[in-house]
Amino acid sequence: MLKVDGLSASYGDYTAVFDARFEVAAGETLALIGANGAGKTSLLHAICGLCSAQGRITLDGADMHGLTAAKRAQLGVALSPEGRRMFASLSVQENLEIGANTGRTGPWTLSSVTKLFPILGEFADRPARLLSGGQQQMVAIGRALMANPKVLLLDEVSLGLAPVVAQEVMQALAKLRTESGIATILVEQDIRRAIAASDRFLCLLEGRVVLQGASKGADLDAIGRAYFGEGTAA
Amino acid sequence: MMRILLALATAALIALPFFADRGTMFLAMEILVIIALAQAWNLPAGYGGLLSLGHHGFIGLGGYALYVLSRDLGLHVLVAIPAAGIVTGLLALAITPVLFRLRAVYFAVGMWVVAEIIRILVMRSDWLGGASGMPLAGARDIPRAWMLPTAYWLALATALGATVLVWGLMRSDFGLRLKALRDDEIAARSIGVAPNRVRLTVFVLSAAMTGMAGAVSYFSALFITPLGAFDIGWVVIIVFVTIIGGMGRLSGPFLGAALYFILREGLADFGNWYLIALGTSAVLAMLVLPGGLASLGDRFNFSKTKEQS
Numbered sequence: 001m002l003k004v005d006g007l008s009a010s011y012g013d014y015t016a017v018f019d020a021r022f023e024v025a026a027g028e029t030l031a032l033i034g035a036n037g038a039g040k041t042s043l044l045h046a047i048c049g050l051c052s053a054q055g056r057i058t059l060d061g062a063d064m065h066g067l068t069a070a071k072r073a074q075l076g077v078a079l080s081p082e083g084r085r086m087f088a089s090l091s092v093q094e095n096l097e098i099g100a101n102t103g104r105t106g107p108w109t110l111s112s113v114t115k116l117f118p119i120l121g122e123f124a125d126r127p128a129r130l131l132s133g134g135q136q137q138m139v140a141i142g143r144a145l146m147a148n149p150k151v152l153l154l155d156e157v158s159l160g161l162a163p164v165v166a167q168e169v170m171q172a173l174a175k176l177r178t179e180s181g182i183a184t185i186l187v188e189q190d191i192r193r194a195i196a197a198s199d200r201f202l203c204l205l206e207g208r209v210v211l212q213g214a215s216k217g218a219d220l221d222a223i224g225r226a227y228f229g230e231g232t233a234a
Numbered sequence: 235m236m237r238i239l240l241a242l243a244t245a246a247l248i249a250l251p252f253f254a255d256r257g258t259m260f261l262a263m264e265i266l267v268i269i270a271l272a273q274a275w276n277l278p279a280g281y282g283g284l285l286s287l288g289h290h291g292f293i294g295l296g297g298y299a300l301y302v303l304s305r306d307l308g309l310h311v312l313v314a315i316p317a318a319g320i321v322t323g324l325l326a327l328a329i330t331p332v333l334f335r336l337r338a339v340y341f342a343v344g345m346w347v348v349a350e351i352i353r354i355l356v357m358r359s360d361w362l363g364g365a366s367g368m369p370l371a372g373a374r375d376i377p378r379a380w381m382l383p384t385a386y387w388l389a390l391a392t393a394l395g396a397t398v399l400v401w402g403l404m405r406s407d408f409g410l411r412l413k414a415l416r417d418d419e420i421a422a423r424s425i426g427v428a429p430n431r432v433r434l435t436v437f438v439l440s441a442a443m444t445g446m447a448g449a450v451s452y453f454s455a456l457f458i459t460p461l462g463a464f465d466i467g468w469v470v471i472i473v474f475v476t477i478i479g480g481m482g483r484l485s486g487p488f489l490g491a492a493l494y495f496i497l498r499e500g501l502a503d504f505g506n507w508y509l510i511a512l513g514t515s516a517v518l519a520m521l522v523l524p525g526g527l528a529s530l531g532d533r534f535n536f537s538k539t540k541e542q543s
Contacts, residue, residue, distance in 0.1 A: 048424055073426030085421035087414045089482070098410045102426040140421075147425060 001026045001183040002047070002151045007055035009039070009046035016042035017207045019055070024151070024183040031198035031215065032187045035227060038204040040187045041082050044153045047185075048077045059150065074102045076150035080140040080157065082187075086128040093124040095139050099146030106148030107180070113142040116172055134165035138172070145176075152184045158193065170197055191223050205229045247390055251383035259382050260454075265495055266389035267451045271468070272475045272487030273396035274443035278436045280482030281404060283416035285338070286437075287469055288345025289444050291352045294463035296322045296445025297452035298362060304372035311372040315388060315449045322445020323438045330434055346466070353464035367459030370452075385454035392450050396443045401484055403436075412436060413482075474512060478519050480528025489527040 002024045009017040017039040024030045032040045046053035049069035057064045064072055078099075087095050096113055114121030117138040123131060128139055137157055144152055157173070158166035170193060177184065177197070188194035195201060195215045203211040203226040211226040250262060271293070278284035299318035303309045309317060329348055336344045357365045376384050403409045411432050414422040423429060452458045471494065479490025493515065501508035523529060 050420060050423060068428065069423040070426045070428040073424065079424040081421055081424060085418045087417040087421065089413055089417055090410065094410055098407075098414050098427075099425050101407070101411065143421075143425065 001028075001060060002185075003056070003058045004047070005056040005058075007043070007046060007053055007057060009042040009051055009053045011042075011051055015207065016051075017046065017204075020202075020204075020209055022202055022209070022212065024185060026150070026183050027177075027181045028200070029177055029184040029186055029198040031194035031201040032185060032204060033189075033191055033194050033201055033223060033227060034204035035189075037206075039207040040204055041155055042207075043204070044079060044155055044185065044187060047151070048072050048079045048153060050079075073147060074104070076104060076148070077153070078144035078147040078149035078151070079153040080137075080144040080155060082155040082159065084133070084136045084140040086131075086136050086139060088127070088129040090128060091125050092120055092128055092131065092139055095128045096120065096142050096146050099143035100148075102147050104148040108145045108148045110146075113145055116145075116175065117142055132165075134161050134169060137161065137169055141169070141172070149182060152182045153187075154184065155187045156189070157186070158188060158190065166193075173197060191220060191227065195220065195223070203227060244394070248387070251386055256382060259386050261495070261499070263382075263386045263389045263454060264451075265491055266386075266393040267447050268471060268475060268494070269487050269491050270389070270393040270396045270447040270450075271444055271472050272479070272490060273393070273400050273484075274440045274447065275472045276476050276481065276483075276487055277400050277403070277443075278433070278440045280476060280480075280486065281400075281409065281416065282412045282433060282436050284433055284437060285342045286345040286440075287342045287466075287473075288347070288349035289440075289472060290464055290466055290468040291345070291349030292322050292326065292441045292444035293448035293451070293468050294349070294352060294356065294460065295325055296448030297458050297463045298356060299445065300449035300453060301368055301370055301458055302362070304370060304375075305368070309372070311370075311375045311453060312384075314372065315453060316446060318449035319442045319446030322448070323442030326441030327434070327438050330437065334430055334433065346469075349464060349466075353460050356460045356464070362460075363458075365460060367457060367462075370456045370458070373456050382454070385450065388450045388453065389447075392443070392447050396447070397484065397487075399439070399443070403439075404484070408432070408435070416482075474516055476526075478516060478526055480526030483526065483528040485528045486526050493527065 005021050007017065007020045008015055020043060022030065032043065034040050042051060045051040047057055049067055049072045059075055059077065064075065087098065093110070096110055119135055120138055120142060123135065128136065131139065141154065141157065157169055161169065174197065186194065186198055195218050198215045201212060201215050201218060201223070202209055203223055205226060211223060251259060254262070275286070275289055278286065296318045299321040300314050303314040303317055304311055333341065333344055333348065356362050362368065411422070411427045415427055415429055415432055419429060448463070452463065475490035475494050476486055478493055479488065480486030494512065497511045497515065498508045501511055519526065525532065
């Protein structure tokens, strides 16, 4: 479904990701693991057209090179951004509704999203800025789902959430994973959580892919070493 | 109930020329023009986060467009005034390829520079009467006794039209996209909002409304000069009225205009003291009431935040 080949992402003169290559199939979840500044967010931004990139990104065989973020969104790339990025002055319902801005149709509607996150139905009329961090995260994921994406990019969904709240969000994602045919890329700092929620993983260090493999039976210690760049440099 | 009150207020405003004296009419017209200008400025600035300090350029363009359309094409003033708005919108569209490369405060100042450039070009143009300006050729299109009422009704129509347009836009999907873009551009782009298309639309609409309000204002003046039409003082009033009233709120321009004219008329006997009062109230509002007068309701009533947009 999504194929990335020789992808580099840069902001002006600064290159954040070097020569990444991987594929994500429909219904599959890929975990991006790495420390702060490893290039995870830049990689997602390069895929959805929010930063400049070299290399090939194809969605269902169609090259997305040079397309604007708006065009890619129409093709079915949706992002739940780091820091949740609510539309602070809009209500919860408006935040969700505008997610359908691209006009893509499919199983995700206001009612199916509020079924996944019931609390959002309850707080539909509240300004999004008054929600807790966990609820805002649900809005951010729901907003991305409203676009009925083929590829769902989830950036740091558990960052800054209390463990029990993070658990709740991850449970919803697990449900999503089994029920939908969306290709998902999940950025997550907690290695154990990332492995549990994915089919395959990819570990980034200073902008380069240093380790990748199947999540099932993955060696957490090896990932930990790759994460910090110990012993894998060779 | 609300609707009946609005309808009654509108009817009273329409009937005003039949019982008010000339002084009241002039003041009412000025208030309506300021409301229209503030609504037009609020659309990109308050709802879209696109601040301009050069809207006086559009006021002047609208005014001059009316005078030129009336003199050179012989258009009837009632046709030329809306046409002046359209001309201003098209000229605004023409400068966007350069201006939209600028962001935030650079855009605000860039607009100011554009307005200055237009003023200087107009002052050097003999065709436009140079620095001494020109009279309105179409002044005889309307019988003399009907001039002031006509100008007043045009101002009323412009103010109400601008308000209804902003109201309608903000209830549409387009309004949602505009506000999303203001709140968080990255998130908005990631869900497929095309930033420049949305900004361009509100900018051109705003310029057209501003141009039409400028044309109405200079229709009643019967004479236009570059120093008056391209005076930065216009923008100072518009920004004051909108910020004090409430950025990004439909009622903001009305409340801000009310405060502005109460201060100005109330302190008319004390010379320029009203300027000091305006400055003080602007600083106070920013410190105590950053959402403007329109946000006063929110403080006492939580559910009101729904109305905020």
